[in-house]
Amino acid sequence: MIEKILVANRGEIAVRVMRSCREMGIYSVAVYSDADRKAMHVRYADEAIHIGPAPSSESYLNIDRIIAAAKQSHADAIHPGYGFLSENAHFAERCAEEGIVFIGPSPEAIRVMGDKISARQAVAKHGVPVVPGTDGPVHDEEEAIRIAETIGLPVMIKASAGGGGKGMRLVRHRDEIKDAIRAARSEAKAAFGDDAIFIEKYIDSPHHIEFQILADKHGNTLHLFERECSVQRRHQKVVEETPSPLMTPQLRMEMGEKAVMAARSVQYYGAGTIEFIVDDNLNYYFLEMNTRLQVEHPITERVVGVDLVKQQISIANGEVLKLKQNDLKQNGHAIECRIYAEDPDNNFMPSPGIIQHITEPLGLGVRHDGYVYEGYEIPIYYDPMISKLIVWAGSRQEAIDRMRRALYAYKITGVKTSIRFLKRIMESRDFIEGNYNTHFIEKNYGFLMKQQECPSDCEDVAIMTVLIDHLDRMEQAQPTRPEGQRGNLWKEYGRRRSLMRL
Numbered sequence: 001m002i003e004k005i006l007v008a009n010r011g012e013i014a015v016r017v018m019r020s021c022r023e024m025g026i027y028s029v030a031v032y033s034d035a036d037r038k039a040m041h042v043r044y045a046d047e048a049i050h051i052g053p054a055p056s057s058e059s060y061l062n063i064d065r066i067i068a069a070a071k072q073s074h075a076d077a078i079h080p081g082y083g084f085l086s087e088n089a090h091f092a093e094r095c096a097e098e099g100i101v102f103i104g105p106s107p108e109a110i111r112v113m114g115d116k117i118s119a120r121q122a123v124a125k126h127g128v129p130v131v132p133g134t135d136g137p138v139h140d141e142e143e144a145i146r147i148a149e150t151i152g153l154p155v156m157i158k159a160s161a162g163g164g165g166k167g168m169r170l171v172r173h174r175d176e177i178k179d180a181i182r183a184a185r186s187e188a189k190a191a192f193g194d195d196a197i198f199i200e201k202y203i204d205s206p207h208h209i210e211f212q213i214l215a216d217k218h219g220n221t222l223h224l225f226e227r228e229c230s231v232q233r234r235h236q237k238v239v240e241e242t243p244s245p246l247m248t249p250q251l252r253m254e255m256g257e258k259a260v261m262a263a264r265s266v267q268y269y270g271a272g273t274i275e276f277i278v279d280d281n282l283n284y285y286f287l288e289m290n291t292r293l294q295v296e297h298p299i300t301e302r303v304v305g306v307d308l309v310k311q312q313i314s315i316a317n318g319e320v321l322k323l324k325q326n327d328l329k330q331n332g333h334a335i336e337c338r339i340y341a342e343d344p345d346n347n348f349m350p351s352p353g354i355i356q357h358i359t360e361p362l363g364l365g366v367r368h369d370g371y372v373y374e375g376y377e378i379p380i381y382y383d384p385m386i387s388k389l390i391v392w393a394g395s396r397q398e399a400i401d402r403m404r405r406a407l408y409a410y411k412i413t414g415v416k417t418s419i420r421f422l423k424r425i426m427e428s429r430d431f432i433e434g435n436y437n438t439h440f441i442e443k444n445y446g447f448l449m450k451q452q453e454c455p456s457d458c459e460d461v462a463i464m465t466v467l468i469d470h471l472d473r474m475e476q477a478q479p480t481r482p483e484g485q486r487g488n489l490w491k492e493y494g495r496r497r498s499l500m501r502l
């Protein structure tokens with residue numbers, strides 16, 4: 001049985017994994033670079049081991065140092081989080097060789113699913129629809145032009161090793177193909193050391209809908225329904241929700257079954273995600289599988305009522321899944337916003353720096369997975385995500401209201417953040433109506449960027465939220481304060497909020 005877990009990661013996900021460890025009575029070991037000496041995950045863990053300089057290639061991606069830290073701390077397992085080494089088959093193999101449990105799938109499953117071409121081949125053999133496109137890698141530009149014309153433009157040129165939106169090019173015209181291939185290849189070579197590319201049909205009005213999978217080592221595989229991840233900027237997710245406004249019960253059942261088949265195609269075990277692209281006519285196609293915990297896993301946890309990290313650990317322990325597909329239900333609605341240290345007014349450039357002040361949103365139905373604190377300096381070396389704000393409510397409309405309330409209460413100074421941009425998403429008609437696809441941000445860009453055009457004077461509502469908060473605190477400190485002030489403020493707040501419903 002696993003008694004001590006080294007978490008080979010940093011930031012919010014390291015803390016989140018350690019929280020589940022603590023609930024399970026499992027010791028946690030943090031690893032940290034020079035830039036993370038004062039990081040929250042180091043403070044939270046039961047033990048912490050320094051693994052090297054700030055650049056990730058010399059610390060969080062350095063397999064030898066992580067294995068040495070696991071040996072030194074006598075950890076029996078490693079949880080890789082997401083990013084870094086989480087989808088590195090070689091790392092999973094090394095863990096096995098060293099007698100350390102890798103909390104994730106087999107190296108073979110990581111390898112097949114880590115390459116988009118072999119993943120397409122594996123799932124297609126099991127009857128899972130894939131985006132129409134090439135069966136194998138494309139060798140030269142002439143071949144690419146022939147294929148694109150057969151599939152029909154527009155097409156996506158994609159790096160087989162791609163991830164994080166890198167190595168992907170949309171081609172609308174025949175004469176753009178050569179340049180797109182060169183660009184995709186060189187981007188993929190630089191980022192992944194592999195320049196293999198393939199071609200896929202471009203799906204119009206695409207929705208990104210993914211299914212959460214859990215599978216044990218005894219052949220039991222189930223899905224925990226969908227997550228709608230179509231609010232994207234540059235092919236990167238910004239807001240996720242579940243259930244998807246697009247979904248029908250029939251489609252959910254069908255896609256869930258296909259997701260389970262996709263996982264079975266590689267004898268998958270652990271937690272994983274099958275990503276699909278869905279068009280307006282509800283045709284769906286396998287896009288890829290992520291063989292790890294996703295950033296957006298909390299919305300599934302909230303709606304299905306399952307701790308996915310605990311499930312990962314018990315699967316790694318060789319236990320049989322206690323959950324049964326027919327017992328799983330979606331309860332209510334959850335939304336996640338990713339909060340970044342970035343400047344929306346400056347092309348979303350990362351905005352690292354010292355957190356001067358932070359007020360985290362609290363209250364009914366709010367979960368905040370973060371790791372920064374006042375005085376903490378966000379390092380320049382890593383992903384600039386500060387936290388994930390997750391809300392839950394009985395209905396979608398109530399969840400949107402709650403997210404808006406939480407975003408208004410969320411205050412960070414010292415670094416620029418994406419909070420304002422996220423508030424605008426929660427106020428946009430298309431989002432409120434659930435009428436959006438992956439073009440949502442482009443389509444609503446003007447509205448999302450221009451604070452002053454907000455029809456209901458959002459800033460006033462924000463100021464009032466802070467005032468009410470302040471009065472609440474005063475009331476606690478001074479219970480004899482005359483009533484009235486707060487009531488009036490609430491009335492005004494309610495009036496403005498109802499105006500905000502477009």
Ligand code: ADP
Binds near residue numbers: 162164203
């Ligand atoms: P990555 O692994 O780099 O994240 P994905 O294949 O998962 O790349 O695609 C990321 C996003 O790019 C999708 O969520 C979708 O918005 C867009 N995309 C990918 N493939 C297609 C396609 N064939 N047609 C339309 N949009 C696509």
